[in-house]
Amino acid sequence: MKIELNPDAEIVKTVKEGLQQTGGYCPCRRERTPETKCMCKEFRDQIADADYEGFCHCMLYYKRK
Ligand code: SF4
Incomplete structure (x- = not known):
């Protein structure tokens, strides 16, 4: 099992701004x-x-089995 950030940097940036x-x-x-x-x-x-x-749900993280 592994948790990764979305490889799409734009989505990561947008969600992280939202979290801030x-x-x-x-x-x-x-x-x-x-x-x-x-x-x-x-x-x-x-x-x-x-x-x-x-x-x-927000697509910030991806869980790999
Ligand atoms: S869906 Fe949950 S884990 Fe994903 S960014 Fe939102 S709060 Fe964080």
């Missing part, structure tokens, strides 16, 4: 809760799921 503006909360969600703080619960659950391979 929200103080570290997921820029693609409205709620500001511990579940939406990056790395959010959704992605942490995807990391924990041995069968999941793919991007996080």
Whole structure:
């Protein structure tokens, strides 16, 4: 298992700018809760799921099996 940044530098830049503006909360969600703080619960659950391979919701990270 490996977590990588999206190879598209433009997407990484945009999402990181969004994270800076929200103080570290997921820029693609409205709620500001511990579940939406990056790395959010959704992605942490995807990391924990041995069968999941793919991007996080914002496409900042890619999880490889
Ligand atoms: S979707 Fe990705 S960028 Fe957004 S909070 Fe979750 S891990 Fe971070």
